Amino acid sequence: MEYNIRYWKLLSRLISPYEIVAKSALPALRAMVAKRLQEDFHLTQQQVANRLGVTQASVSNYARKTRGMMVNLESDSIVVKAADKIAKDLSSEHPDNREALKSMTEVLDYIRFNRLMCSLHGDLEPGFPTEGCYACEGNFTGKDFDKLKVVVGS
Numbered sequence: 001m002e003y004n005i006r007y008w009k010l011l012s013r014l015i016s017p018y019e020i021v022a023k024s025a026l027p028a029l030r031a032m033v034a035k036r037l038q039e040d041f042h043l044t045q046q047q048v049a050n051r052l053g054v055t056q057a058s059v060s061n062y063a064r065k066t067r068g069m070m071v072n073l074e075s076d077s078i079v080v081k082a083a084d085k086i087a088k089d090l091s092s093e094h095p096d097n098r099e100a101l102k103s104m105t106e107v108l109d110y111i112r113f114n115r116l117m118c119s120l121h122g123d124l125e126p127g128f129p130t131e132g133c134y135a136c137e138g139n140f141t142g143k144d145f146d147k148l149k150v151v152v153g154s
Helices: 002-011 017-039 045-052 056-063 077-090 097-113 118-124 146-151
Strands: none
Touching: 017 045, 017 056, 017 077, 017 097, 017 118, 045 056, 077 097
């Protein structure tokens, strides 16, 4: 993880919330789903890779915790329940990838909108004032995340 933070710091520029989502939150969410698919549904790394649209090597890295570990999403109960649901949806023999993709996108929006990456952003860009920042709100300040709670049964 330290290598990844050093890499980000070398960029020394304004880091978009979407960059952090793509390089940190998405891999973390995939790692959560991969773990559940392997442990709860007994899928092989290759089966998990096929369902998540990543390589088997990526799934191996998730399992070894060398990828998808820059942000800990397991502490948020909504994200945990969503990862459980996504894994369950992807565990079937013929999963609906569109539904899984939609759910993952909603979770990533939730992560961004609820400022679950602010601490990481501060670590990656030390001079950036994360307190009071509203960059992650974008134009969707009225976005209704209660829908996500309904989807995951919370």
